[in-house]
Amino acid sequence: MKLLKLISWQYVRKHLLRTVLTMAGIVLGVAVFVGMHTANQSVLSAFTKTVDRIAGATQLQITAGESGFDEEVLERVQALPNVRVAVPVIEAVVNLNLKSQGNILVLAVDMTGDRGLRDYDLEAGDDTVIEDPLVFIAQPDSLMVTREFATANGLVSNSKITLAAMDGPRTFTVRGIMKSSGLTSAFGGNLAIMDIYAAQKVFGRGRKFDRIDLAATEGTALPELQRQLSAMLGAGFEVESPSARGKQFEALSSVYGMLANITSLFALFIGMFIIYNSFAIAVTQRRSEIGIVRALGATRGQIQALFLTESAILGLIGASFGVLFGLLIASGISASLGNFLGEIYGVAQRAAEVSSDPRLLLGALLMGVVTSVIAAWIPARAAAGVDPVQALQKGRYQQLTKGENRLRRQIASALFVIVFFCLFFAQNRIIFYSGYFLTVIAGLLLVPTVALWLSKAIRPAMKFLRPVEGTLAADSLIQSPRRTSGAVSALALSIALVISLGGMARASYNSINEWMRIALNPDMFLTATQNITDRSFRFPASFGDEIRSIPGIRRMQLVRNARLLYKGNPVMVVSVEIDKLAAESFLPSVAGDSATMYRLAAEGKGFLISDNFAQLYGVKYNELLSINTPNGTLTLPVAGIVRDYSDQKGTVLIDRKMFIRYWNDDTINIVRLYLEKNITVPEMRARIEEKLAGKTRLFILTNQDLKSYIIKITDQWFGLTYIQLAVAVLVAILGIINTLTVSITDRRRELGVLQAVGALRGQVRRTIWLEAIAIGIIGLAIGLAFGCVALYYSLEMAARDISGLRLDYTYPWSMAAGLFPVIVGAALIAALGPAEQAVRGNLVEALEYE
């Protein structure tokens, strides 16, 4: 400890800026990790909190996916002797277009029984309602809202709210305002209670419920009751405790969590390089100091411990700042994440507050420390290996020896051979990922050699550009490959990340455009919700007939989507009139003959599944696939696998007849319309509006509207991944700054000499700038090459484990070209500070500097 204070602290103080820069990688990595995961957790915990608060005294909940189930199920459940109360629920998130922006959660219940589970404490409202809640049901236009919501929107008792319902606009009357309590804080306070039979009409649910909430009689064993209910209802029903619902939500945001992990891992990995670099340099710079301490009696172990402790402290401080920043950015991220999940999966969620898990924070701290210690391991060993006698002789810094370089090259070649073989056995997941990992390691091992080689290659060009400055800058790089390769590796890694993500984005846009061209070819789409992924409002089956009667429609396809559980995964079931679909276009087939598979599916003799469904759940062509429905398990062969990008969790296409039969659900989400040649889209819109205006809730989208909406969502998704890019580039720039700062301290004397023999300040500055640009260009060159490989692996990874979507490999050349000015510019900016520092210093001191 004494040593630490005497030696390390002095050094750190002298190189404060550098120490801060060294930590920056850790700070960023940890911040991203904490920020993104905290946001994720906040949204998740807001969800569970809502579920929990709404659950009240509910012990078990019965659901059948999103499709809901018939009313008679309730009677069967209520008839069980162990069930004390069982009440029906419909839940929907709606946009009320009120003053306070955002959505409101409508909880529709049967007031008669519901108070057995939930307390509705009214503080204001109709006197009769307060006295007897049954009055509430007697008037189907009743609404109860929370105190918070009422205040925010200026609502009082008997205020009217108009809602675009499925059977036309309906006016509701606020008959009760609930006291603040556990229940009212659900969904951030934006909660309204409605009568369930009114809700069936408002949302077009037919005579169905979303859920049954129940509580058992005193002394009943819940697991036993749960088993009993499952057995009675069949596999199509889920009987779970309310808390289990969080899991489904978690599954939806898992892709995002994975992204968060990748980003922070990358930042930490790059940060590790910066730390390794800094420590390696510190060890060479402090050689004589280490020699003296060793000569005075410190053991090797003590020296190693000294450096490792130093790195651990550095890591801890960096990670602490990271945690702090992470928490700061979390609220911003959670807002956009909640929004995003709502748009992509149709599960709206409001995270009112950021909630952080102490275990996560502790883990993040640990991660920072471990990263830092690992990074400092090799330098610390080198420090322990310093020979006191040699170190005390005045000598130049030890350099990367030729032997060391050769060894690196040999290991790298050996690794490449292994990687090559890994490609043959890439089916195996472990081998595949090992291959990726080894490629990265091999590439990194080669960086010093290639960087040196490239530095030598660009020396003539730099000399030509600026005889003095160019030569000096290039020589500085050639002279210290170790110093250079740290920054170059960090930069190359982040450029590889940029290329692989950019390439992936590019490929995704290409594929999505192609898919939209085929799959979204109708001229118009009719929906009951503003957002096509939201399914809270649904058209009745009769809606189809009404539309059909409008002249000018060449073809109409009725679609009903529902998210259901397949082996615990929330997948998308799309029911559509497959014969009519086939008449317009076939989705590109991955396995099976298009005409045959569509015919089989239309006859109800098979499923069509998307290729990502097949990938994610390992389902093969022609295999039997079982899907649980409220009317028992539906088992059919996979008639074909098609390319479809409509859902990240995988899609199953079945014929509408089958869906109606097995789910007893003939409602409609989307109507796809193809027009006759002689009618235009605006004309058709006018006809539809004329016929249906005021009669039903309806949103009309043109082909273009829908496509731009999908592109918007895709943009949002990649917007999230672009955060990764920004982080990566930022860390890499920090690496350059760090290297340059080290470089000018290393060369302080040299730069002093330069000025002593007549270099103007501008000339010194240009030397540093050129050095930075050279690092930038070398890093870029290596990074673009790495990117080739990284893109391949990213696409594979996305296809295998993230979304199951297979994308074509296209190297993003234009992006690579665009990176050139960005990196050169960034390098130049990174050089500004160090260059100023180089010319500011005291010349006399610089000349005496050792």
Added chain:
Amino acid sequence: MISLSSVSKRFDGKRQVIALDAVDLQIDRGEMVSLVGPSGSGKSTLLNLIGGLDRPSEGDIRIDGTLLRGINDDELTRIRRDKIGFIFQFFNLLPTLSCLENVALPLHLRGWPAAKINDRSRELLSLVKLDNRLEHLPEELSGGERQRVAIARALSVYPPILLADEPTGNLDSNTGAEILALIRELHSRLRATVLIVTHDREVAESCPRQIALKDGRVVMDQRR
């Protein structure tokens, strides 16, 4: 050529040090002067001020009639590179550059054309008898050879003033004598004004003029 009037230099650290205390000095063109004094007496400080590496706390310094006070860093650098050659105790060669490139460095900094630079650097290296070491790196040379390269570099623009801070301090006595002989020869050949800081009594006494410092003041100034 060099004139100092009541030049003082203070270092304001935790304890204030007066390195030079109102020094008046006049050195004419073509003189060869040795500067002696105990360690810490201010010799290096004086040399650094004359060479424009540092600025005085008080007093005026003129080089070739130009007042150094009030000019900016770049102008100071220009004066230094046109008028002054430096020789350091630790050579201060750039380790990555060959002998030829080291000597050529100041000329490049002045933006000379390549051919002229090449001629001049070779000429100077042969002057210091290193024709056969043109492409060697400094680390491949002996201490004496390195110092000769440093001298060649200091002379590359034929500066009217040559400042040497213990040029032989890091060399054995034989090599030191050779270097000194070389400096003396160059002095007579190039007619430069030479100022040498030295601890070597013989070296000091062999110079036509000898100045001694103590505690930042001139305590002796004698010509032979």
